[in-house]
Amino acid sequence: MTAGPWKMESQRSYFGKALIALGRRNPNVVVVGADTTESIKTIDFGKSFPDRFFQLGIAEPNMISVAAGLAAAGKIAFAATYSVFGSAHTYNVIRQNVAYTNLNVKIFCSHAGLTVGPDGATHQMNEDIALMRGIPRMTVLVPADGPETAKCVDAAAAMKGPIYCRFSRTNVPTITSPDDDFAIGRARVIRDGSDVTLIGCGLMVARCLEAADSLKRAGIKARVINLSTVKPLDTATIDRAARETGGIVTAEEHTVVHGIGAAIASAIAANHPVPVAMVGVQDVFGESGEADELLRKYGLTAEKIVDGAHDVMKRRGQGR
Amino acid sequence: MVDISEELIATLKKKAVTLRKHIIRMTHNAQSGHPGGSMSAADIVTALYFHVLRVDPKNPTWPDRDRFVLSKGHACPVWYAALAERGFFPVEELLTFRKLNSRLQGHPELGTTPGVENAAGAEGQGLSFSVGLALAARMDHKPWRVYCILGDGEQDVGQTWEAAMASSKYGLDNLTAFIDRNGIQQEGRTEDIMPLEPLAEKWEAFNWHVLTIDGHDFRQILAAIEEAHRTKGRPTAVISRTVKGKGVSFMENKIKYHGAATSDDELKLALAELEAQEAAI
Numbered sequence: 001m002t003a004g005p006w007k008m009e010s011q012r013s014y015f016g017k018a019l020i021a022l023g024r025r026n027p028n029v030v031v032v033g034a035d036t037t038e039s040i041k042t043i044d045f046g047k048s049f050p051d052r053f054f055q056l057g058i059a060e061p062n063m064i065s066v067a068a069g070l071a072a073a074g075k076i077a078f079a080a081t082y083s084v085f086g087s088a089h090t091y092n093v094i095r096q097n098v099a100y101t102n103l104n105v106k107i108f109c110s111h112a113g114l115t116v117g118p119d120g121a122t123h124q125m126n127e128d129i130a131l132m133r134g135i136p137r138m139t140v141l142v143p144a145d146g147p148e149t150a151k152c153v154d155a156a157a158a159m160k161g162p163i164y165c166r167f168s169r170t171n172v173p174t175i176t177s178p179d180d181d182f183a184i185g186r187a188r189v190i191r192d193g194s195d196v197t198l199i200g201c202g203l204m205v206a207r208c209l210e211a212a213d214s215l216k217r218a219g220i221k222a223r224v225i226n227l228s229t230v231k232p233l234d235t236a237t238i239d240r241a242a243r244e245t246g247g248i249v250t251a252e253e254h255t256v257v258h259g260i261g262a263a264i265a266s267a268i269a270a271n272h273p274v275p276v277a278m279v280g281v282q283d284v285f286g287e288s289g290e291a292d293e294l295l296r297k298y299g300l301t302a303e304k305i306v307d308g309a310h311d312v313m314k315r316r317g318q319g320r
Numbered sequence: 321m322v323d324i325s326e327e328l329i330a331t332l333k334k335k336a337v338t339l340r341k342h343i344i345r346m347t348h349n350a351q352s353g354h355p356g357g358s359m360s361a362a363d364i365v366t367a368l369y370f371h372v373l374r375v376d377p378k379n380p381t382w383p384d385r386d387r388f389v390l391s392k393g394h395a396c397p398v399w400y401a402a403l404a405e406r407g408f409f410p411v412e413e414l415l416t417f418r419k420l421n422s423r424l425q426g427h428p429e430l431g432t433t434p435g436v437e438n439a440a441g442a443e444g445q446g447l448s449f450s451v452g453l454a455l456a457a458r459m460d461h462k463p464w465r466v467y468c469i470l471g472d473g474e475q476d477v478g479q480t481w482e483a484a485m486a487s488s489k490y491g492l493d494n495l496t497a498f499i500d501r502n503g504i505q506q507e508g509r510t511e512d513i514m515p516l517e518p519l520a521e522k523w524e525a526f527n528w529h530v531l532t533i534d535g536h537d538f539r540q541i542l543a544a545i546e547e548a549h550r551t552k553g554r555p556t557a558v559i560s561r562t563v564k565g566k567g568v569s570f571m572e573n574k575i576k577y578h579g580a581a582t583s584d585d586e587l588k589l590a591l592a593e594l595e596a597q598e599a600a601i
Binding site: 030051052054056057059061062064065066067068069070071072073074075077092093096097100101102103 | 383387429430431437438439440441442444445448449450451452453454455456457459460478479482483485486490
């Protein structure tokens with residue numbers, strides 16, 4: 001797969017439509033919301049299935065526990081809002097009522113990361129992957145684009161147990177096709193290469209592909225992996241990449257503290273250690289600005305991924 | 321008025337004493353746990369498990385069972401004692417409470433203990449969980465009901481009031497909440513820590529049907545449940561005036577026994593008092 005040109009599409013729209021299609025197929029699916037339902041497109045599910053949709057107001061802890069109660073009575077409960085409210089504000093409710101209970105609650109959160117934009121740091125959730133992957137029994141998904149977001153909805157409903165899935169407010173490049181394979185727990189190699197591996201999640205997967213194109217022009221063959229499941233981590237695919245390419249660059253619209261870079265580094269440290277460079281938010285809060293401006297200012301670019309590739313290849317050389 | 325026989329009352333009273341003896345023994349054996357708030361809720365739990373709830377100990381996950389949710393999870397000794405006495409698991413297992421490899425965790429765990437319906441420990445989540453259950457019952461046109469016991473300390477928690485609003489928004493008349501109003505929380509009297517009164521008016525303002533009863537009087541408990549069943553279009557809150565540590569004179573109304581077990585000497589005194597009560601019924 002090469003980089004672009006890509007169609008820019010809304011993950012929220014794919015999410016909303018996938019929920020309705022799922023609702024038609026499965027009468028057991030219910031949706032709870034917290035005064036963000038129009039924004040994240042769950043309101044359309046509510047219009048199609050008014051008896052299976054519950055608007056619970058600005059009360060996210062209650063929303064999560066209500067979803068858990070619905071799930072305890074046999075429902076597949078989707079709880080959806082913005083990621084700062086659906087992860088940080090509700091952390092201990094998710095921990096006790098959703099994960100410890102191992103219930104069928106599917107938390108789908110939009111507005112993850114810096115690209116929330118002008119709303120600023122209060123709404124730019126760069127720590128949710130870190131929070132959620134630390135909870136036992138939790139599955140953590142980060143779809144790369146709209147079609148993959150829709151696949152996450154279906155896969156989440158089919159899987160038993162709790163799920164946290166985060167995606168963007170801003171339109172993102174559509175890099176996958178509806179026909180692509182998707183399975184929870186499997187990282188997908190979307191471009192082969194033997195010199196270095198670029199592993200991204202969410203909208204950073206497209207930037208990994210751009211970086212791979214740029215590296216190719218310099219004669220470097222980069223493998224690109226779409227890490228749409230952060231937990232459970234596909235260690236087989238990651239270990240193979242470490243063994244076969246000898247260096248890894250990770251890219252996430254999230255803090256590098258306990259994000260996918262940290263997850264990957266700790267996995268390969270246990271098996272096949274190679275140099276790692278982490279592109280992500282460097283343990284700081286964001287600020288107001290347009291999505292693209294923020295990605296540039298905070299170093300979430302294809303250029304930084306290219307720099308990371310040169311860095312790991314240089315360090316690997318010194319070690320050998 | 322509800323027709324309640326003297327015989328039923330005597331049976332329930334005896335059962336409640338049995339539960340209190342289990343609570344004392346379990347927490348003494350563990351040398352930890354929360355006897356005070358378990359004993360204050362013992363009569364409500366007894367009325368529910370031995371007269372009201374439609375549950376099947378042989379089939380704990382029977383889909384049409386009534387749901388009992390303990391929001392004040394630290395009071396799980398009374399829940400475990402009731403479940404064991406009701407036949408969900410052997411009574412002998414009660415003494416594994418809080419021990420390694422036990423099914424009886426220090427706070428309730430869903431899926432491990434037969435009959436336990438929710439996980440609790442962090443306060444203030446149980447009523448919201450009950451709302452989810454009650455919504456599901458209504459959606460499926462099922463007659464089963466949800467009974468939730470909250471502590472009065474939990475009235476401090478914001479989420480309790482989020483759940484109160486949601487319950488009345490959806491007119492959940494299949495949901496009954498008992499507030500175990502024993503007046504004491506971990507560090508002191510509720511009115512010193514965070515004043516709650518006027519509490520009944522608060523629940524009324526949240527559009528609940530509110531009853532205030534003596535939470536140790538079985539006739540009042542059963543009458544409140546009957547009234548909750550008759551009340552349509554609104555959930556019912558039963559503010560149950562109780563005594564923390566109820567049943568053992570030296571434990572009653574003592575802040576210490578919120579989270580402290582009895583010593584060996586206290587154990588003997590406590591059991592002797594409870595056995596005397598049993599004999600007098």
